[in-house]
Structure formats: C-alpha cells, structure tokens
Amino acid sequence: MAGMGDIVVLVKAALNPETVRAKPDGSVDVDAMSLKISDIDRNAVEEASKLKKALGGKVYGVTILTWGPVSKRTKDLKMVVQEALAKGVDEAIIVADDSIIPGDPVTTASAIVAALKKEGITPDLILAGEATVDGFTGQVAGRVAAKLGLPYVSFARKLEVADGKVVAERDLEDHIEKVEAPLPAVVSVTREINQPRPPTLLQIRRAAKKPQRTYKASDLDGVVQPKRKIEELKIVTVKRKQVIIEGDTLEEVADKLIDYLVKEGVLQI
Amino acid sequence: MSVLVLASSERDAGEAIAAFSPVGEVVVLAYGAGAGEASAIAEYGVKVYRLDSINPEEVYAAVKKLYDELKPRIVGGVSTKNNKDILSRLAGLYDLPMTTEAVDVKVEGDSVVYKRGALSARAVATERAPLPAIVLLAPRKFKPAEKKGGGSVEEVKVEGAPRVKIVETAEKAKGGVNLEEAEIIVSVGRGFKKKEDLKLAFELAELLGAQIGCSRPIAADLKWLSEDHWVGLSGKKVAPKLYIAIGISGAPQHIAGILDSKIIVAINKDKSAQIFKHADYGVVADLYQFLPVLIKKLKERMGKA
Numbered sequence: 001m002a003g004m005g006d007i008v009v010l011v012k013a014a015l016n017p018e019t020v021r022a023k024p025d026g027s028v029d030v031d032a033m034s035l036k037i038s039d040i041d042r043n044a045v046e047e048a049s050k051l052k053k054a055l056g057g058k059v060y061g062v063t064i065l066t067w068g069p070v071s072k073r074t075k076d077l078k079m080v081v082q083e084a085l086a087k088g089v090d091e092a093i094i095v096a097d098d099s100i101i102p103g104d105p106v107t108t109a110s111a112i113v114a115a116l117k118k119e120g121i122t123p124d125l126i127l128a129g130e131a132t133v134d135g136f137t138g139q140v141a142g143r144v145a146a147k148l149g150l151p152y153v154s155f156a157r158k159l160e161v162a163d164g165k166v167v168a169e170r171d172l173e174d175h176i177e178k179v180e181a182p183l184p185a186v187v188s189v190t191r192e193i194n195q196p197r198p199p200t201l202l203q204i205r206r207a208a209k210k211p212q213r214t215y216k217a218s219d220l221d222g223v224v225q226p227k228r229k230i231e232e233l234k235i236v237t238v239k240r241k242q243v244i245i246e247g248d249t250l251e252e253v254a255d256k257l258i259d260y261l262v263k264e265g266v267l268q269i
Numbered sequence: 270m271s272v273l274v275l276a277s278s279e280r281d282a283g284e285a286i287a288a289f290s291p292v293g294e295v296v297v298l299a300y301g302a303g304a305g306e307a308s309a310i311a312e313y314g315v316k317v318y319r320l321d322s323i324n325p326e327e328v329y330a331a332v333k334k335l336y337d338e339l340k341p342r343i344v345g346g347v348s349t350k351n352n353k354d355i356l357s358r359l360a361g362l363y364d365l366p367m368t369t370e371a372v373d374v375k376v377e378g379d380s381v382v383y384k385r386g387a388l389s390a391r392a393v394a395t396e397r398a399p400l401p402a403i404v405l406l407a408p409r410k411f412k413p414a415e416k417k418g419g420g421s422v423e424e425v426k427v428e429g430a431p432r433v434k435i436v437e438t439a440e441k442a443k444g445g446v447n448l449e450e451a452e453i454i455v456s457v458g459r460g461f462k463k464k465e466d467l468k469l470a471f472e473l474a475e476l477l478g479a480q481i482g483c484s485r486p487i488a489a490d491l492k493w494l495s496e497d498h499w500v501g502l503s504g505k506k507v508a509p510k511l512y513i514a515i516g517i518s519g520a521p522q523h524i525a526g527i528l529d530s531k532i533i534v535a536i537n538k539d540k541s542a543q544i545f546k547h548a549d550y551g552v553v554a555d556l557y558q559f560l561p562v563l564i565k566k567l568k569e570r571m572g573k574a
Contacts, residue, residue, distance in 0.1 A: 017389035017521055028392050106364050134388055136502070137369045142357025151326070151432040154354040167436075172350050178437040185433075191503065192489055227366040232395040233387060240533060241549040244540075250559050253552055254566040257534065260550050266453070266511040266532045267477070269571045 005057030006121060009048040009089060010112060010128035010140060013063060013073070013080040014038035017133055020235065028233040035067060035076035037083050040129025044189050046196040047159060048127050049088025054161050055124055061089035064111045065096040066103030085207035086199035092210070093119060097217040104228040105135070109143035114220035119213070125166070126186040130155050138188065145186035153181055157192040273341040275332060275355065277301035277323070281347040282310040283413025288406050289345055290414060292376045298335060298425070300328045301351065311420030318425045325354045326431035332359055334427075341401065343381060348405040356403045366398035369405040376400070389502065390525030409449065442495040446480045448505045453513075454530075456482035456500055458523075460516015460537060460556050464493040469560040470515055476567050482507065484517045501526035516556050519544030536560070 013035040021029045048059045061084040065077055073096075081092045095111045103111075116123070126145075131138035138154075145152035157176075158169040161183070170177040171190050199207070217223045243260070247253040261267035271293025276282035282297050289295050296316045299307045301323035311317045320331045332355060336344060344359065346352045348369045360367040371383040380397050381404060387394040448454060455474040461467055467481075474481050481498055488499035500507055502522040508529035515536045517523060524547050527533060535548035538555045545551040552559060567573075 015388060017391050020388055020391045028388065104366065105360070106366055109361055110364065136387075136389070137367065138353050139357035139360055139367050139369070142354055143361025146329075146358035146361035152354065152358060153433060154325070154357075155350050170350075174441055176439045176441060177435055178439075179433050180436050181433040224364050227364075228368070228396055228398040230394050230396050231382075234393050234395075236386075236391055236393055236528070238528070238547055240547055242546065242551070243549065244545065244551045244553060250554060250562040251566065253554065254559070254563040257550060257552060257563065258566060258570060261511065261532070261534070264532050264549075269567070 004124070005055035006123040007048045007052060007055060007057060007059045008116065008121060008123040008126045009041070009044050009059060009061050009084070010126070010144070011041045011045065011061045011063045011080065011084045011089070012038040012129075012132045013065060013067070013077050014132045015067060015134040022235045026234055026237070028235055030067065030233065031072065035073060035080060037080045038129055038132040038134070040131065040133070040189070040191055042087070042196040043191055043193050044127040044129050045084050045087045045089060046194045047189055050194070051125065051159070051161050052088065057124065058090045059088055060119070060121055060123070061085070061092045062112050062115055063092065063094050064103065064108045064115075065094070066101060066108060068098050068101035070096045070098050070101070081212060082204075082207050083199075085210045085212075086204045087196065090210060092212040094212065094214040095217065095220070095223075096214055100217050100223060100226060102226065102230065104226040105137065105139050105143060106224050106228070107226045109140050109147060110222055110224040111217070111220065112140070112144050113147045114222045115215060118215065118220050122184070124183045125161065126150070126184075128186070128188050130188045130190050141186050141188040148186070151181040151185040153179055153185060153187045155190055156187050157190045159187060159189065159193060271295070271341060272343045272345060273298065273332070273335055273339060275300070275328070275344065275346040275352055276310065277303040277349060277351060279303065279306040279309045280413060281349065281408070283313060284408070284411040285346050285406060286313050286315060287414040288374055288411045289343060292343060296339065298328070298332060300331070307422045311422050312416040312418055313414050314417040314419045316420060317422045319422050320425050320427070322427070323351070324431050324433065324435055325351055326433050327427045328355045329358045330427040331425050332356070333362065334425075342376070343400065343402060343404055345404040345406065347408045349408070352405055356405065360403050365401055365403050367403035367405075368396065368398065370407040371404050372407050372410050374404055374406065386525070389521040390528055391521070441497065443497050444481070444495040446497050448480055448482055448498070448500065448507050451480040451507065451509050453477050453479035453511045454482045454500070454507055454509045455479045455513045455515065456484070456517060457487055457494075457515050458484040458517030459486050461487075464491070466557070467493060469556070469564075472564055473513070473560060473567075476564060476571070476573070479511075479513070484520070484523050514544050514548070515560070517544055518542045519547055
C-alpha cells in the first residue's frame with residue numbers, strides 16, 4: 001500500500017536516437033526504432049533509490065507509453081520497466097494505450113496524474129530526468145507539479161532530503177542556485193547528479209518478481225488527448241566531406257591538413 | 270493581444286519580439302536580469318510588465334495572472350532553463366501544448382507550425398499545435414527586432430511568499446571563454462590522459478587564435494575545465510568556421526552541439542571513432558605524436574618558428 005515517504009519516479013520509454021533509420025523519402029522510420037529507458041531518467045531512478053532510505057517509503061515508477069503501436073512495443077517497454085525495477089523501483093505503474101499514441105507531453109502529464117490518483121499514491125517526492133532523449137523539451141515534470149499544485153525544483157544537480165524539505169542545487173546557464181522547498185515536491189534532475197550503477201544479478205532476478213500494473217486510458221480519469229501533431233520527421237543529412245588525410249609521415253599529414261584549411265578559407269597563414 | 274513573451278534579458282526579448290511580431294501584438298513580462306533592462310526592452314515599442322524576481326514560482330504566478338487577463342494566443346520566449354521551468358507549469362495547469370528550441374515559427378489559422386531538432390539532433394521535426402500554445406525559440410536563431418521606441422513599463426507584483434526559496438546564488442566558474450561567438454574552437458576530449466597534457470591543445474589554440482572547448486567528461490566528470498568550455502547538447506551549441514576535435518570520440522550529445530560548424534577537423538587515434546563520420550577532415554593519429562608536429566608546421570608556415 002502507498003504510504004508516507006513514498007517516491008514516484010517518472011520513467012520514459014524513449015526512442016533510442018542511436019537506432020535512427022531513414023525511409024527512402026528521407027523521413028525517419030519511427031516504427032523501426034527501438035525504445036530504451038531515457039538516459040537522464042536513469043539518474044532519477046538512481047537518486048530515488050538513494051533517497052528511499054531517508055524517506056522511508058516505497059519507490060513507484062510511472063511509465064506512459066508514447067510510441068506505438070502497443071503490440072509492437074511490448075518487448076521494449078518490458079525491458080525499460082525491468083531496468084527501472086532492477087535499479088531500485090519497487091513497483092511499476094504503466095499506461096499503454098493506442099488511443100493516446102503517439103503521445104505528447106499534455107497527454108503524458110495528465111496520464112501520470114491520473115494513474116497516481118487511481119493508485120491512491122500521494123508521494124512526498126516526484127523525481128524525473130530534466131528531459132527525455134527523444135523529445136528533449138523538458139516539460140513533463142513542471143506540468144505534473146502544476147497539476148498537483150506542488151512546489152517544483154528544476155535542473156537539480158544536487159539533492160538532499162531531510163526534515164520534511166528538499167535542498168537542491170539548480171544548474172542554470174551561468175549560475176548555480178541553491179533552493180529549499182517543503183515536501184511534497186517535484187524535482188527534475190540533471191545527468192550530473194549521480195553516476196547510475198549497473199544493477200547486480202540479484203537485483204535483476206528480484207526485479208522480475210516485483211509488482212507491475214498496466215492501465216488503459218479508459219481505466220483512468222482525466223487523460224487528455226494528444227494535441228501536438230508531428231507532421232514530418234526528417235533525417236538531418238550531414239554533408240561532411242569525411243576526408244581522411246593520409247601521408248607517409250606525420251609532417252606530411254600536418255602539411256596537407258594546413259593546406260586544406262587554407263583552401264577552405266578557415267585558416268589564414 | 271496576441272503574444273505574451275517571457276524574457277530575462279534584453280537580447281532574449283529582442284529575439285522573441287522579432288520572431289513573434291508577425292503573429293500580432295506582443296507584450297513582454299521582463300523578470301530576473303530582464304527586470305533591470307525593462308526600459309531598454311520597452312524601446313522595441315512594446316508594453317513591458319516588470320517583475321523584480323528571479324524565482325520561477327513567483328514568475329509563474331505573474332505569468333498566470335497575465336495569461337488569464339490578456340488571453341494571448343501564444344506565450345513564448347527564448348529557450349532558457351527558467352523559461353522552460355516557468356512555462357511548463359502554465360502548460361500543465363491549462364493543458365496547453367508546449368515546445369522548445371523552435372525555429373521557422375508560423376501561425377496558420379488556429380494552429381502554430383514550427384520546426385525543431387529531434388532525436389538528439391539526428392532529425393528535424395515539423396510540428397503543428399492548436400492555439401493557444403507555448404512556443405520557446407531556439408536561442409540566437411532570430412535577429413533581434415529593430416528598436417522603434419514608444420513602449421511602456423508597468424510594475425507587477427505577486428502576492429504571498431513562494432514555497433521554493435532561493436537560499437544562495439553562485440556564479441559558475443568561468444574560463445573566460447565565449448564559445449558561441451568563437452570563430453575557431455580547439456576542443457579536447459578523453460584522448461588526453463591527464464590535465465597537464467591539455468597544454469598541447471592550449472598551445473595550438475594560441476597559435477590559431479582559437480578558444481578552447483571540451484566534451485562532457487572533461488568538464489562534468491574530470492572537471493579539468495570549467496563548464497563554459499563544454500560543447501554539446503547539455504553544454505554550448507557552437508557555430509565556428511573551424512572546429513578542431515582532438516581526442517573526442519563523437520558521442521551524439523557532442524555532435525548535436527557542433528552541427529553548425531563550417532569545417533570540422535577530427536584528430537583521433539581510433540579510426541572507427543564516430544567523430545570521423547561528422548568531420549570534413551580527419552587525422553587518424555595519436556594526438557601526443559601529431560599535435561607537436563602540427564604545431565611545429567604551423568609555426569614554420571606562419572613564420573613563427
């Protein structure tokens with residue numbers, strides 16, 4: 001049962017940018033891409049498992065599937081959830097439904113809030129990565145905070161929890177801002193906050209036995225339909241020359257390199 | 270009223286006003302450092318609401334109040350971390366669509382269409398969202414608007430104390446670089462075995478009049494250089510005419526920060542390093558052997574030997 005001191009960590013099954021393939025017309029073949037746990041969410045999970053002791057509750061992972069169709073994403077989704085469970089999440093809550101796919105942050109945030117309500121979870125802390133590796137807009141945590149009326153601390157690269165409050169260092173463009181907020185609160189973290197450890201074999205084995213509950217949108221109240229449409233997704237064609245400079249000696253290579261740069265007009269000598 | 274712009278500097282305000290003026294009338298909420306520049310922002314010929322606070326919770330309260338009163342079609346600005354923080358809350362409260370790092374922004378009827386980089390800069394997405402919407406622009410992609418004068422400034426206040434309190438603000442250590450403006454960048458990565466060895470790159474940079482950049486591990490993990498040297502998705506996005514990547518493997522997050530470079534040179538001893546796929550000229554060599562030779566040759570040819 002959900003209780004005092006619980007932590008919720010938002011875990012996205014993100015498109016793995018490394019698996020980008022082009023269709024003949026130059027658009028991204030999204031169906032051929034695999035999903036993986038969004039890199040920075042790994043840091044959020046690591047931080048959740050670290051703070052679990054201080055708060056004394058459970059860690060719930062919430063995953064809203066945004067890329068479909070569900071039938072073709074089941075295997076990847078399972079791996080993402082297993083990884084989160086192996087790394088410290090105690091129970092996984094999943095929303096997977098073709099009627100809200102492809103998703104957008106409007107839908108994701110509303111589904112997170114709806115799933116927490118359905119589960120009766122009222123966490124002391126909600127953690128998320130600062131952004132996900134596929135969309136990288138970094139807005140879901142802030143949306144969830146506003147919907148729940150909770151204090152929000154973004155871009156935390158350091159986090160401490162004690163005496164019913166969080167103390168965090170926000171990593172801004174030119175400043176580090178130290179802030180303090182009462183619990184419950186929502187915090188987004190950066191990659192710098194910790195070094196996620198790979199799970200042990202024992203953790204991986206235990207993960208398989210941890211509870212997982214999957215919902216459809218119709219099981220929940222207040223899931224908002226996606227509003228943003230992706231009309232086109234084109235591969236960026238990098239037209240680099242890719243000339244590997246060769247020579248019998250490094251002197252020759254250096255000379256050739258300098259010649260090329262002078263010819264390109266980027267070096268004046 | 271059509272567009273409510275959120276800005277914490279005069280430059281950001283100028284870029285957003287230029288981008289959104291075609292949509293209709295623009296008003297600006299100037300906060301943080303932007304509050305001190307409110308009169309300068311008003312010279313763009315816009316009404317400026319001035320909020321003397323840098324606390325995102327207070328700025329959110331002010332934006333919400335203005336949004337409720339003015340009913341803008343777009344709430345926008347430049348994609349800064351605080352703008353993202355503040356406007357994601359407004360987006361959540363009213364279930365508004367929101368994007369960041371947008372370019373080519375156009376309003377067509379009841380929707381906004383824009384482009385943005387996606388999938389760690391490997392793709393460009395064209396997206397459409399119904400109005401009202403939140404649109405944060407890619408920084409330094411729009412030329413600031415002309416100052417035509419005639420604007421005005423009005424103070425705004427928010428009630429009550431914020432729950433999140435700013436305890437302390439510290440400026441980040443700076444290495445005296447301004448990579449966004451650099452013409453030539455010599456950038457260093459994990460190929461360097463120890464901090465002292467970076468002097469090879471410093472020497473090359475001095476010869477070329479270049480600034481020093483680095484990959485994530487050098488700034489974030491090893492801390493050999495301050496964070497203002499960090500090039501990449503989470504660091505600086507750069508656009509020099511010449512980018513020389515030394516001992517950098519070419520992680521996608523690094524590549525995403527150098528796409529706008531005119532010419533990219535890669536020096537790496539691993540011929541299968543990803544960086545070579547993103548380079549115009551590649552040298553497969555041990556940097557410890559090649560850099561001294563390159564420096565010597567450059568000195569000779571520059572008449573400095």
